[in-house]
Amino acid sequence: MTRRQTLILAAALAVALGAGFGLGRFTEQQPAAPAAPKAGRPVLYWYDPMYPAQRFDKPGKSPFMDMQLVPKYADEQPAAGGVQVDPAKVQNLGVRLATVEQGTLPSGVTATGVIAFNDRDVAVVQAKAAGFVQRVYGRAPGDVVGAGAPLADLLVPEWAGAQGEFLAVRRTGDAALIRAARQRLQLLGMPTGLISAVERSGRVQNVTTIATPTGGVIKTLGVRSGMTVAAGQTLAEVNGLGRVWLNAAVPESAAGQVQPGQTVTATLAAYPGETFNGQITAVLPQAEAESRTLTARVELPNPGGRLRPGMFATVQFGGAPQPALLVPSEAVIRTGRRTLVMIAGPGGRYLPAEVRVGREADGRIEVIAGLAQGDKVVASGQFLLDSEASLSGVQARRLSATPSKAAAPVTYQGVGRIEQLAGDKVTLSHEPIPAVQWPAMTMQFRLADPRLAREVKVGDRVTFAFEQTQAGPVVRSLRRMGGQ
Structure with missing residues (x-):
């Protein structure tokens, strides 16, 4: 190959590479084409897959992401019975079902506690007369003592004169005077045992021993040797x-x-x-x-x-086991605002349902309302199914709904204008329907009975009621609005 041929070949190669690079750049810079709706399939709305809760009534570019909006077709709208999941996907998700069954839960409660003194078993030791402490017996707070344990010897000067008078009256032999003198000693706070000792000995005894009336622990002790005490002063407290x-x-x-x-x-x-x-x-x-x-x-x-x-x-609080409607605790989804379970229905459908729960023990929880015995609930993988139901717009069954084996169809109301009638199908330009979060749009519905179209014509404003099915929305009633 000559030098001239070599130069020509290199130039051609450079041109080819440049054209390829330019074509690549052109291809990269071209925006993605809007997703075209498939023929024959009515579109409910358009949405951004990254923000499925936001809906749009026409195609275009997402305001959130650099991508085109995706159409949501009427035949993709979930039925009232819940979201449908392919059985193969269910197996891959590790979904495990559990049956709602009647059982018993232990009514006991376990708690922790602290031992404390019985405040109903407290004895207060007081001085019944003013006097002086002659002797103490070495007690201290916290000591455990028996009933009648001595605490201190108290000298009461006032008792000496009263006892002397009592002994003098006793020598007179007058029963009435003796009885009155004995009563006076009692009013002065003298113990019955001390009065009997004075009678037996015939001598004045104005020193009394203060003792505990019951056994227990000394909680407070306010008596010391040599101190003066007043009548009614508290000397000690003993807790049984x-x-x-x-x-x-x-x-x-x-x-x-x-x-x-x-x-x-x-x-x-x-x-x-x-x-x-x-x-x-x-x-x-x-x-x-x-x-x-x-x-x-x-x-x-x-x-x-x-x-x-x-x-x-x-502490274990006792109680007989009580009957209850039970599900596994792991089947319950707590969102903070409500409590849900995923009910497994026929045909691979799953419906979120609100429940009210009660006691919980041994991995099971009591269902007070929202489920019936024999219902099937998802015990594993329910969070993924709940997310799928939320993305699909499935409304959770409320507690006011009566639990049953199959959820009753839900009917929605709308107002619109008839654009076209064709056999068992009607095309309506309807106003927004908040119950299913639809904006105002024109879409095709299937008539549950073709006879519904007999009393209306194209251009009429109508009220209509429809249900959501797997095949799309089905009109159950169609009525011409008055005043037309």
Whole structure:
């Protein structure tokens, strides 16, 4: 090949490459053609697949993305029975069904609690007369004492003169005077035992020992050697330990399951394998704002003082199992505004339905309203089906609807103008229909009965009622508006 031929070949190659690059750039810069509707298929609206909730009444470019709007055909509109999913896709999604069945749930509630003193078993020790503390017995707050344990010896000067008078009257032998003198000693606060001791010994005894009336723990002690006490002054408080309180924190959501008089079982880490039985004496009227719990006061017997205030316990509130309509807990979808399940219908259809739920235990939850026994619900993969239903515009069945094996057809109302009549089909230019989120548009409907078109003609304004089916919207009634 000569040099001239080589230069000619290189020039031709450069021209070809340049043409190819320009053609490629031209192809890249050309905008995508609008999606053309398929012939014979009425279009409901156009939408952006990235923002399916926003609908448009004509084709064009999406205001959100650099792409053309996609038509939504009438025969793609989901039926009232829900969204339909191909069985192969259902298997790939790992959809698992569960049957709504009648069963029982344990009515018990488990909570934590703290052992506390029984404030109904408190004894207050007071001085019945003014005097001086001569002796104390080495007690301190927190000591556990028995009934009649001495706390202090109190000298009461006022008693000496009264006892001397009583002994003098007693020697007279006058029964009436003796009875009056004894009553005076009692009014001065003198214990009956001390009066009897004075009668037996015939000597004045103005020193009395202050003792605990019951056994328990000393909560407060306000007596010291040498101090002066006034009549009615509190010297000590003793809290009994024969029965203690267990204050259980019950979640607010379970408050209705806890009632006074209910039996409970408590277990403590201090005594593994051992249970303590008690009874609810009160449910306090105020809830804890921070923990959102109510306090259930349980009274427990405490033989031997083994249950010590401050100990933690796990409380099981008893109750007989109660019948309920049950579904797996995993089948429930909580959106924050409502609670849903996906009902599996015939023909591979799935319908979201609102439910009202109650108690939950052992992986199952009680359905109070929204389902019937024998219904099939999706227990696995329901979130994907719910998303598909939302994208398809499927309305969830409300609680007011009566649960049944197959959802009843839903009828929608509209107003429009007849553009064309052809056999069992009618073309209407209708106003917006908010119930199905349709904008104003012209579209074709199928007549449920061709006789519906007998009383109307092209150009009439009409009211119509239609249902959504798998084949598209079907008109059930068609009436000419008055005044035409």
